[in-house]
Amino acid sequence: MNAVVTANGLNKRYKNALALDHVNFRIESGRIVGLIGPNGAGKTTALKAILGLTDFQGELNVLGFDPRTQRDRLMEQVCFIADVAVLPRWLKVREAVDFVANVHPRFNRAKCEAFLARTKLQPEQRVKQMSKGMIVQLHLALVMAIDARLLVLDEPTLGLDILYRKQFYQSLLEDYFDENKTIIVTTHQVEEIEHILTDLMFIRDGKIVLDTDMEAVGERFAEVMVSADQAATARSMKPLDERQVFGKSIFLFDGADRATLESIGEVRRPTVSDLFVATMKGTYA
Amino acid sequence: MKTFYWLVKREFWEHRGGFLWAPIVTGVVFLVLNVMAIITAEVVGARHGFNIGGNNVQMMIAQANQGDLAQIGTGLDIAMLSSMGLISMVMGIVVLFYCLGALYDDRRDRSILFWKSLPISNTSTVLSKVVSATVLAPVIAVVVGVIIGLVQLVIFALVLSMHHVNAWQLITLSHPFRAIGTLVSNIPLYALWAIPSVGWLMFCSAWTRSKPFLWAVAVPAVLGLLVSWFGIMGLFNLPTVWFWKNIVQRALLSVFPGSNIAYSDSALEDLGDSHDPLSVLSPMHSYTLLASPNLWLGVLAGAVLIAGAIWYRRVRDDS
Numbered sequence: 246m247n248a249v250v251t252a253n254g255l256n257k258r259y260k261n262a263l264a265l266d267h268v269n270f271r272i273e274s275g276r277i278v279g280l281i282g283p284n285g286a287g288k289t290t291a292l293k294a295i296l297g298l299t300d301f302q303g304e305l306n307v308l309g310f311d312p313r314t315q316r317d318r319l320m321e322q323v324c325f326i327a328d329v330a331v332l333p334r335w336l337k338v339r340e341a342v343d344f345v346a347n348v349h350p351r352f353n354r355a356k357c358e359a360f361l362a363r364t365k366l367q368p369e370q371r372v373k374q375m376s377k378g379m380i381v382q383l384h385l386a387l388v389m390a391i392d393a394r395l396l397v398l399d400e401p402t403l404g405l406d407i408l409y410r411k412q413f414y415q416s417l418l419e420d421y422f423d424e425n426k427t428i429i430v431t432t433h434q435v436e437e438i439e440h441i442l443t444d445l446m447f448i449r450d451g452k453i454v455l456d457t458d459m460e461a462v463g464e465r466f467a468e469v470m471v472s473a474d475q476a477a478t479a480r481s482m483k484p485l486d487e488r489q490v491f492g493k494s495i496f497l498f499d500g501a502d503r504a505t506l507e508s509i510g511e512v513r514r515p516t517v518s519d520l521f522v523a524t525m526k527g528t529y530a
Numbered sequence: 531m532k533t534f535y536w537l538v539k540r541e542f543w544e545h546r547g548g549f550l551w552a553p554i555v556t557g558v559v560f561l562v563l564n565v566m567a568i569i570t571a572e573v574v575g576a577r578h579g580f581n582i583g584g585n586n587v588q589m590m591i592a593q594a595n596q597g598d599l600a601q602i603g604t605g606l607d608i609a610m611l612s613s614m615g616l617i618s619m620v621m622g623i624v625v626l627f628y629c630l631g632a633l634y635d636d637r638r639d640r641s642i643l644f645w646k647s648l649p650i651s652n653t654s655t656v657l658s659k660v661v662s663a664t665v666l667a668p669v670i671a672v673v674v675g676v677i678i679g680l681v682q683l684v685i686f687a688l689v690l691s692m693h694h695v696n697a698w699q700l701i702t703l704s705h706p707f708r709a710i711g712t713l714v715s716n717i718p719l720y721a722l723w724a725i726p727s728v729g730w731l732m733f734c735s736a737w738t739r740s741k742p743f744l745w746a747v748a749v750p751a752v753l754g755l756l757v758s759w760f761g762i763m764g765l766f767n768l769p770t771v772w773f774w775k776n777i778v779q780r781a782l783l784s785v786f787p788g789s790n791i792a793y794s795d796s797a798l799e800d801l802g803d804s805h806d807p808l809s810v811l812s813p814m815h816s817y818t819l820l821a822s823p824n825l826w827l828g829v830l831a832g833a834v835l836i837a838g839a840i841w842y843r844r845v846r847d848d849s
Contacts (some may be wrong), residue, residue, distance in 0.1 A: 298646060299847045319647040333641035347536040364539050365786055384644075 247467055248252035249274050249395055249427045253304035257290050257451075264290040265301065274394070275424040276442055276458075280431045281521060282448035283528045288431045291448065292399050295429070296325055308394055321350060324388045324398035332380055334373040338366050345387050357390035360420070378409035385413060389421045395420075398430040402437075410434065412488055414441055435518045445517065447524050454524060463514045467498050471510035486523035497523045533650060538657035538666060545662070548624040553671045556620045557678035560613045564682065568689055598702055606704035609761075610683050614675035614713060615788075621671040622786030625663050625724070629731035629785065630742045632659040633843055641717075652843040656732065660836060663728045664721035668787065672713045680706060708812075715813040720787050723819070726828035727784035731834030736842040750778040780828055790819055 250272040251516055254288065257265040264287045272278055282288050293299040297312030297319060305312060310319040332341070338361065346354045388396065391527050402410040404424070418441055422428060432438055438465045445462060447455035457465065471479050476494045482505070484496035497515055498506060515523075542549060550632040633656065636642040645655065683706065687697035734746040754774050776791075783789050791810065809815060819825050 293847070296646075298643075300845065317649055317651045320647065324641075325647045327640070327643035327647070331640045331643045333544070333636065333639065333644065337543075340540075340543050344536055344540055345648065348533045348650055350649070 247274050248272065248306075249276075249308060249467045250429075251304075251306045252291075252294075254302075255291070255294060255305055256302040257287075257294065257299065263451050267303070268451070268453055269449075270446065270453055270456055272427060272429065272444070274427055276443045277428045277430065278444040278446060279438055279442040279517070280429055280446045280448060281435060281517070282431075283525055286448045286528075287451040288448055289399055292397050292429065292431065292452075296320075296323065296397060297318070322393055323395045323397065324391050324393040325399065326381075326384050326388060326401045328400040328403050332372045332384055335372070336372050337356070337368070338370050338383060339368040341383065341387060342368075345391075347388065349391055349413070351392040352387075353390045353392065357386050360386035360389055360416075378405050381405060381409060381413060385416060389416065394426060396426065396428045398428065398432075400432055401430070402432065402434065410437060414438060417441075435521060436516070439517045442517075447521065449525055449528060455520075462517075462520070465500055466515050466520060467501060467503070467506055467512050468515040468519065469496050469498065469506045469512050470494070471496065475509045486519075486526065534658055534661075537650065537654060538662055541659060541662035542666060545624075545628055547846070548628060549662075549667050550674075552620050552624050553617045553674040556617050557613055557674055560616055560652045561678060561681060561685070564815075565685065568685070572689075583602050585754040593848065602700065603703035603705060606683065606686070606700065607709055610679035610704065610706065610709055611665075611713075613678040613682055614672075617671050617675045617678070618787040619707055621667055622783075625667050625728070625785040626731065626782075627743075628667070629663050629728050630735050630746060632663070632732055633736035633839060634738065634742045637846065637848065653840050656736070656836060656840045656843055659732065660725075660728055663732075663785070664752060665717070665726050668717045668720050671787075672717060676710050676713060679709065712811045716787070716811060716816055717817055719790070719819060722825060722829055723790045725832030726780050726835070727782060727832075729832030729839070731785070732839045733835040733842070736839040736846065739846075739848060747782065750781045754778045771825070776824065780824075780831075790825075793819075793822070793824060 248271050250270070252268055252270050255268040257263075259320035262285075266287075268291065268479065271437075280291065290299065290301075294301045295307055295312060307319060308322050312319055329440050340470075342354065342357055342361070346352050346357075361383070364379070364386070366375070366379060366383055366386075372383070375383070385401075402413050405413070414437065417428070418524050430438060430442075442459055444458045445455065448451055466485075469479065470490075470493050472493055479494065479496045482496075482498065482501055484501075485499050486497040488495050496504055497519060503512070636645060637675075683701060683704065687701055690700060691697040729747050731742075734749075735742045738745045754777070757773045758770045779789075786809075
């Protein structure tokens with residue numbers, strides 16, 4: 246497999262905070278990567294570095310280009326939705342399609358119009374007359390019609406209702422994603438994207454604290470529900486996290502022995518959000 | 531090239547109100563005011579029993595010598611160009627604020643993130659905005675000004691023909707084609723002359739984190755005041771008037787069409803001599819500006835500022 250993004254010693258300092266602290270990672274082609282972290286952990290900075298929107302120290306290679314110096318060529322292969330409502334308010338649907346069709350060499354107009362036909366958007370409608378959900382529909386129609394190799398989504402569904410959110414990810418999976426494309430997505434609504442991710446990256450205080458694919462998550466992490474009498478045994482095995490539900494304790498283990506865990510209680514695969522909460526414990530303290 | 535065309539088109543879409551409707555509305559208001567003035571004159575004239583034009587004017591024209599006819603023609607030319615003067619003022623204001631917002635507004639509303647998601651270089655983006663300010667805006671203003679001017683001429687002709695004056699004879703005394711040619715010929719000159727202002731305003735627009743207008747005005751004004759202050763105290767022998775005229779005004783006011791006339795030493799005297807507005811604006815005259823270092827130093831300064839704006843467009847990272 247060939248790498249879409251390779252970062253080596255990526256470093257970015259704002260005036261009084263370290264946003265990226267010598268980060269290394271590699272993203273392969275044909276993956277859907279969730280970049281997940283608390284507010285201010287450096288997610289957006291990492292994405293901005295990939296998109297050539299910010300300066301940084303270290304080495305970064307995106308599709309063979311250096312985003313700092315070869316941004317114009319890089320952007321032919323990369324699309325991004327920064328978050329909802331960054332489309333200019335004066336823009337009409339027709340103008341948006343015309344403009345992108347004429348400046349983007351990899352834009353497929355017919356495809357875009359087919360996507361738009363499935364929405365309530367009208368050609369003469371301006372962005373300022375649209376709801377947040379409709380703006381995202383327009384943006385997604387534009388982006389999905391571009392045959393890009395890397396799609397970067399930064400909180401793309403923030404503030405949308407659940408219908409729009411579901412539809413957003415469903416469209417991406419059904420009509421856009423294939424093995425030649427790569428998607429990097431950041432969001433706080435972890436539960437909703439959990440089942441579509443192939444890879445998971447946790448970022449905290451500018452460091453990547455977890456970088457794994459989803460299959461490995463199931464093998465490495467386990468959640469065990471134990472009754473009170475077994476709790477002490479479980480605790481001695483150094484769990485990542487412990488919480489109480491209905492008089493029972495739920496422990497989260499990283500790389501513990503399966504057989505031992507099964508002997509003390511009911512083992513199941515942890516959800517990404519539980520894993521996230523356990524990993525990020527004490528972030529805001 | 532195609533991308534650049536669409537970039538300029540995008541500027542037009544976004545600023546249709548300023549670039550297109552502002553001159554049209556100005557022109558139409560101007561025409562309406564004129565018609566109101568004519569009606570007032572007619573009503574007052576009828577009430578007091580005197581007649582504007584009529585046989586007297588006809589006789590006057592018949593008896594007029596060459597010089598008098600030229601004067602009448604000049605009067606009509608002035609009438610035709612007067613709307614252009616007003617439209618130019620409005621256009622200057624539009625361009626001033628357009629430049630201040632051009633590289634700032636999309637940072638403020640974060641739509642820059644959408645534009646930057648497309649494969650367009652910062653250089654083309656900034657240059658498309660420069661072209662919109664220095665070429666697109668004046669071309670539209672001139673087209674609108676010419677149309678309004680011609681309508682104005684036709685209105686005068688109709689009013690006079692109601693008073694039994696041979697309107698066509700009058701119109702042949704004016705020089706509509708020469709006027710149009712003169713206006714068109716001034717567009718490239720305007721573009722060159724406006725570059726330092728456009729450059730400075732866009733530089734502020736790309737550089738500032740907030741309040742581009744304040745920075746754009748305050749920096750040259752405070753510098754000017756400092757120069758004047760040192761001058762008053764006699765500390766340094768800085769050329770105060772020179773600074774205000776060649777730095778402050780050139781940085782802020784050169785976006786106003788015709789602002790170059792004040793820098794031509796002979797222009798105003800010539801106007802006094804000939805009473806012919808076309809001669810001041812004529813390419814024969816206005817293009818003598820090409821020989822002035824002021825123009826070319828301005829173009830140079832503007833180019834440097836635009837390069838700075840492109841650089842800041844790339845590195846400003848606040849959205």
